[in-house]
Amino acid sequence: MLRFLRTWIDPFVVALLATLALGLLVPFPKAVLGVVSGAGDVAVTMLFLVYGMRLSTTEVVAGLRNMRLQGAILAATYVLFPAIGLLVHAVATPWLGTALAAGLLYLTLLPSTVQSSVAFTSIARGNVAGAICAATVSNVAGMFLTPLLVLWLMGRAGSTGTGGLRDVLLQLLVPFLVGQLLQPFVGRWVRARRWISRTVDRGTILLVVLGAVASATAGGVWAGVTWGMVAALLVLSAVVLAVVLAVNWYGGAALRLDVADRVALLMCGSKKSLATGLPMAAVLFAPAAAATVAVPVIVFHQLQLVVCAVLARHLARRR
Numbered sequence: 001m002l003r004f005l006r007t008w009i010d011p012f013v014v015a016l017l018a019t020l021a022l023g024l025l026v027p028f029p030k031a032v033l034g035v036v037s038g039a040g041d042v043a044v045t046m047l048f049l050v051y052g053m054r055l056s057t058t059e060v061v062a063g064l065r066n067m068r069l070q071g072a073i074l075a076a077t078y079v080l081f082p083a084i085g086l087l088v089h090a091v092a093t094p095w096l097g098t099a100l101a102a103g104l105l106y107l108t109l110l111p112s113t114v115q116s117s118v119a120f121t122s123i124a125r126g127n128v129a130g131a132i133c134a135a136t137v138s139n140v141a142g143m144f145l146t147p148l149l150v151l152w153l154m155g156r157a158g159s160t161g162t163g164g165l166r167d168v169l170l171q172l173l174v175p176f177l178v179g180q181l182l183q184p185f186v187g188r189w190v191r192a193r194r195w196i197s198r199t200v201d202r203g204t205i206l207l208v209v210l211g212a213v214a215s216a217t218a219g220g221v222w223a224g225v226t227w228g229m230v231a232a233l234l235v236l237s238a239v240v241l242a243v244v245l246a247v248n249w250y251g252g253a254a255l256r257l258d259v260a261d262r263v264a265l266l267m268c269g270s271k272k273s274l275a276t277g278l279p280m281a282a283v284l285f286a287p288a289a290a291a292t293v294a295v296p297v298i299v300f301h302q303l304q305l306v307v308c309a310v311l312a313r314h315l316a317r318r319r
Contacts, residue, residue, distance in 0.1 A: 016298070019206050023213030023291075033218065036211040037287065043204040044279040045175045050200045051139070052179015053190045066130050069261045073112070073134040076248055076269030078145055081108040082153060084240055095232040099292035100225070102154060104236060106281065107296045109149040111142025113271040120308045124315035126263025134268045142276060143176050150284050201275045208282045212294055215287035225292075237300045241307060244270045263315055267308060274301040 028036070085108025093101040114135040121131035190196055248269040252262035277297045281290045 028214045040207040040211045047204040049175040049179045052176040103293040103296035110272045110277040112138040113273045117268040120267045120312040123312040124263045127260040131264040208278045212291035
């Protein structure tokens with residue numbers, strides 16, 4: 001039982017669920033909501049500053065030599081996923097409502113994860129160097145592509161409350177570029193202290209979730225969300241993940257990638273980043289809209305971890 005708990009229950013997931021419950025159940029005064037929102041904005045800026053200081057260009061250059069693998073992962077992240085997202089958004093809106101369906105579309109526009117993509121590739125005995133490069137390139141490209149895709153596709157899909165490019169530049173891209181300028185001087189120091197990135201990542205997510213959910217609760221957003229909608233969200237998230245996993249695995253075979261590269265494509269091309277998605281949602285959407293948009297991101301994140309953990313262990317047993 002202890003082994004099961006250590007394997008499947010992440011303390012951060014527990015903290016995230018507790019934060020969700022706090023925002024749902026405790027009414028926050030307007031002044032407190034303002035403080036939480038301001039702290040979340042500062043945390044988002046710090047998050048992307050740390051991203052810029054942490055990412056090394058050496059890894060990117062080394063991994064880019066495998067053009068077929070990198071191109072396939074980028075295509076899965078920013079072409080396959082958005083295409084599926086547009087289709088699912090059109091089908092899911094009558095079941096989920098406009099806000100949650102928009103959240104599913106937003107989910108498909110996010111970059112891949114870094115930590116879990118690399119970790120699962122390693123467990124499954126895949127191309128770890130290629131996975132590191134692909135996840136890094138995906139996150140760097142996501143700083144530019146995700147906001148642009150949101151402002152284009154979600155505007156066309158009828159989403160409301162998107163922020164302007166000015167907010168994206170000030171809170172996301174400028175801190176990231178400043179971090180990249182500082183990277184030659186402090187990058188090695190930051191990378192050697194993993195607790196900095198872990199603390200900033202998780203602290204930012206918790207602050208953003210608390211502010212978004214509490215603001216939505218104060219605005220009465222949750223009145224229209226039913227258990228049937230939640231069940232439909234789980235089913236649709238599972239369908240999206242299954243389709244992407246199948247296309248990546250068999251598409252890798254069609255591209256004549258070796259098994260190690262197919263594993264990297266499977267793991268990196270099927271992930272969506274919670275650490276990037278929630279802070280970006282706080283910038284791109286109004287607080288009440290950000291809360292409902294965040295729900296599909298959280299659901300899909302937990303689902304992808306469970307499914308890919310099982311797949312990684314299965315692939316690790318191959319000859």
